[in-house]
Amino acid sequence: MNIYDIAAEANTSISTVSRVLNNKGNVNPQIRKRVEEALKKYDYKPSAIARGMVSKTMKSIAILTIDVRVTHYARMIYVIEQEFSNQGYNVTVCNTGGSIGECDRYFKILAEKQIDGLVLIGSIFNNLIHYPQIIAQIKEIPVVLANGHVDSPNFYSVLVDDTKAIRTVVDYLLDGGRKNLVYVFDLENDSAQAKRRGFVEGLKLRDVPQPESRVFTAAYGLEGGMKAAEEIIRSGIPFDGVLCGEDTTAIGVMKGLKKQGYRIPEDVAVTGCNNSPEARICEPELTTLDNKPELLGGMCAQLLRDTIEKKGSAVSVAIQPELVVRQST
Amino acid sequence: MNIYDIAAEANTSISTVSRVLNNKGNVNPQIRKRVEEALKKYDYKPSAIARGMVSKTMKSIAILTIDVRVTHYARMIYVIEQEFSNQGYNVTVCNTGGSIGECDRYFKILAEKQIDGLVLIGSIFNNLIHYPQIIAQIKEIPVVLANGHVDSPNFYSVLVDDTKAIRTVVDYLLDGGRKNLVYVFDLENDSAQAKRRGFVEGLKLRDVPQPESRVFTAAYGLEGGMKAAEEIIRSGIPFDGVLCGEDTTAIGVMKGLKKQGYRIPEDVAVTGCNNSPEARICEPELTTLDNKPELLGGMCAQLLRDTIEKKGSAVSVAIQPELVVRQST
DNA sequence: TTGAAAGCGCTACCAC
DNA sequence: GTGGTAGCGCTTTCAA
Numbered sequence: 001m002n003i004y005d006i007a008a009e010a011n012t013s014i015s016t017v018s019r020v021l022n023n024k025g026n027v028n029p030q031i032r033k034r035v036e037e038a039l040k041k042y043d044y045k046p047s048a049i050a051r052g053m054v055s056k057t058m059k060s061i062a063i064l065t066i067d068v069r070v071t072h073y074a075r076m077i078y079v080i081e082q083e084f085s086n087q088g089y090n091v092t093v094c095n096t097g098g099s100i101g102e103c104d105r106y107f108k109i110l111a112e113k114q115i116d117g118l119v120l121i122g123s124i125f126n127n128l129i130h131y132p133q134i135i136a137q138i139k140e141i142p143v144v145l146a147n148g149h150v151d152s153p154n155f156y157s158v159l160v161d162d163t164k165a166i167r168t169v170v171d172y173l174l175d176g177g178r179k180n181l182v183y184v185f186d187l188e189n190d191s192a193q194a195k196r197r198g199f200v201e202g203l204k205l206r207d208v209p210q211p212e213s214r215v216f217t218a219a220y221g222l223e224g225g226m227k228a229a230e231e232i233i234r235s236g237i238p239f240d241g242v243l244c245g246e247d248t249t250a251i252g253v254m255k256g257l258k259k260q261g262y263r264i265p266e267d268v269a270v271t272g273c274n275n276s277p278e279a280r281i282c283e284p285e286l287t288t289l290d291n292k293p294e295l296l297g298g299m300c301a302q303l304l305r306d307t308i309e310k311k312g313s314a315v316s317v318a319i320q321p322e323l324v325v326r327q328s329t
Numbered sequence: 330m331n332i333y334d335i336a337a338e339a340n341t342s343i344s345t346v347s348r349v350l351n352n353k354g355n356v357n358p359q360i361r362k363r364v365e366e367a368l369k370k371y372d373y374k375p376s377a378i379a380r381g382m383v384s385k386t387m388k389s390i391a392i393l394t395i396d397v398r399v400t401h402y403a404r405m406i407y408v409i410e411q412e413f414s415n416q417g418y419n420v421t422v423c424n425t426g427g428s429i430g431e432c433d434r435y436f437k438i439l440a441e442k443q444i445d446g447l448v449l450i451g452s453i454f455n456n457l458i459h460y461p462q463i464i465a466q467i468k469e470i471p472v473v474l475a476n477g478h479v480d481s482p483n484f485y486s487v488l489v490d491d492t493k494a495i496r497t498v499v500d501y502l503l504d505g506g507r508k509n510l511v512y513v514f515d516l517e518n519d520s521a522q523a524k525r526r527g528f529v530e531g532l533k534l535r536d537v538p539q540p541e542s543r544v545f546t547a548a549y550g551l552e553g554g555m556k557a558a559e560e561i562i563r564s565g566i567p568f569d570g571v572l573c574g575e576d577t578t579a580i581g582v583m584k585g586l587k588k589q590g591y592r593i594p595e596d597v598a599v600t601g602c603n604n605s606p607e608a609r610i611c612e613p614e615l616t617t618l619d620n621k622p623e624l625l626g627g628m629c630a631q632l633l634r635d636t637i638e639k640k641g642s643a644v645s646v647a648i649q650p651e652l653v654v655r656q657s658t
Numbered sequence: 659t660t661g662a663a664a665g666c667g668c669t670a671c672c673a674c
Numbered sequence: 675g676t677g678g679t680a681g682c683g684c685t686t687t688c689a690a
Binding site: 049052056062069074078081095110 | 372374375376377378379381382385387389391396397398400403404406407410411414417419420421422423424435437438439440441442443465466551577580606607609610611612
Binding site for chain 4: 015019
C-alpha cells in the first residue's frame, strides 16, 4: 500500500495525496475528502524510509552510554527520550561499555543511518579526543556531551561542576566540627578526577596540610567501599569524615565501618554522590550530592535540539550539584 | 559522496561498486582494488536509508517499556540491546509510562519506520488485547512480550512463573517455622496479580483457612511499605512473616516494622521480589526472588531474532524465579 | 565479469 | 488547484 494506490483509489495524482498527507498547499475540499477516505480505507502509513530518502533525515537521535543499567544514566536517558519523542524523534540507545572500539562501531552504523544527533553520557567519552579518526566518522552530526568536553567543531557540552560540589561538602563537614576528612576515589574517569580535585582544593583552602595524603583509592561498589573502610582504619590516619565519589561506594564504606564498631554519624560522617535511591535505603540514610541528572539530561536535549534545528544554541552553563543532608553526617 | 562518485573515481559502474561493498558476486581483483581505494579515499559511507528503501528494513528494533529508570527493566533492555547490536541492529527505546495513548503514538511512528521487531517489557502491555485497532497498526511486525501475553498472530511471549515463585516462598517460610504469613499487594498489573494468587494458593495448599483475608493492599515503594506495616499491625492479625510483591515495598515494610520495635528476622520474616541492588543495601539484607531479568531479556531477544529471520522459533518455556535467602528471614 | 536500467515510495519543482 | 516528472542512493535483474 503506497502513495500510488491511494492516488488511484481517490482518482487523483500522488502530488495531491502528498499535499493532503503533509497539509501543504491548497487542495480542493472534495478531492481532499476522497483522499482522506482512501487513506482511512486502506489504513495507509507513509514510508518514513522513502521520506528519509528525500529529506535526508529519519528524525532519530542516539544516546551512547556506558551502561543503561546505571540508574544515574537511566535517569538522563529517560528525560532525553521524553523530550525528543515529544518532537517526533525516536531515540536509539547504545551501551558501549566504555570501550572505544564499541564506540567506533556504533558511530559507523549511526552515521550510515544518518542519525540527526548524538548524546554521549559520561565523562569517559572525553577520551575520544585522542581518536580523531573515530570522531571523523561523525563530523557531520551534532554531538552533545553530558558532563564531558571534546574540542571539536560539532561537539557541544553541558557540564556539572563536580569540583565545586565536593568543595562544598568539605566545607560543610569542617564547619560541622569534623576535623580529619579522608576521600575515597573509586573511579578513573574525568568526573571522578574532578571530584577528587575538589576534595584536595577544599582542604587546601582550609589550610589542611598534605591533603593528597588523605585520598584513598578503592574499587567502585559495595565491596570496594568495605575494603576502603578497612584500609582507612589500617592506615592509622585519624579520621572522622569520609567523602566518597559514588553513593554505592559510600554505602560500602558505612557497612565496613559499622562492622568495625564505628558509629555513624557519631564517630564518623560519611557522604556519597549522586543522590541515588540507595542513599535512602541504607542505614543511616546517606548524606549525598544531588547532581541533578534530570536537569542535565534536559539541558542536553535542549542544546541538541537547538543545534539540529539550527537555532542559536543555548548559553553553556555548568550545573551546580546540591547537598542533600541525611543521617550519615 | 555517493555510490556514483565512487564508481566515477574507480572508473567503473555503480553495480560493481555495490558488489564490492556487499561482497556479492565476482569482481576483477584490479577493479576491486581501485574501488576499495576510492572508498577509503573519500571515506565513503553507504546510505542505510537508501538501502532500506530497497530492502524494506533499516535493521532496527524497538523496546517499549513503562520507564527505563526502573532497574529491573533496564537490566532487560541492556541484554536485548547487546544481543541485537551484535547482529548489526539498532535498538530504539520508548518510555510509554504505561499509557495506552503513548503506546499508540509509538506504534504508529515505529510502523512508519518499518521497524523489524518489537519487545514490550512489562505485563501492563497485556492490556493491549482490549485495543484491536492499536494492535492493528503493527500487524506486520513481530512482537515479543516479556512476561506478558496477548492473543494475536504476530505476538509471542516469554513468561515468568510468578505464581509458582511466590508459592515457593510461602513453603519456605512455613517450613522454616513461621506460622502466620501476610501478603502486601502493591501493584495492579498482571504480574502482581499472579504473585498474589501464588500467596493465596500457597496457603490453601497448606490448609491455612481464609488466605484472602491475609492480603493487604499498599502503594508501591518505600512510603507505601511503611504504611503497609502500620496497617498490618493495626489490623490486630497475628503475623510473623510478610511477603511483598516488590523489593522496594518490602524494604519499606521492614523500616516500618523496625520503627515499631519488631526485630527482623527474629520477630518477623520479610521477603521481597526482584533481587534488586537495594535488597543488598537495606538492613537486614532482604530475602528476595531472583526473577532473572537478564535471562528473560536474552530469551526475548532470541525469540524475536528467530522470528524476524524466520527460523523456527524457540519453544516457549516459562522462567522459574529462584529464592535468594538473606538475613531478613 | 561487467554495466545499463528498473525500481523502492516519497517530496518538490514546474508547467498547466 | 492539479498532475507530471525528476530525483534521493541504493540493490537487483538482465543482457552483453
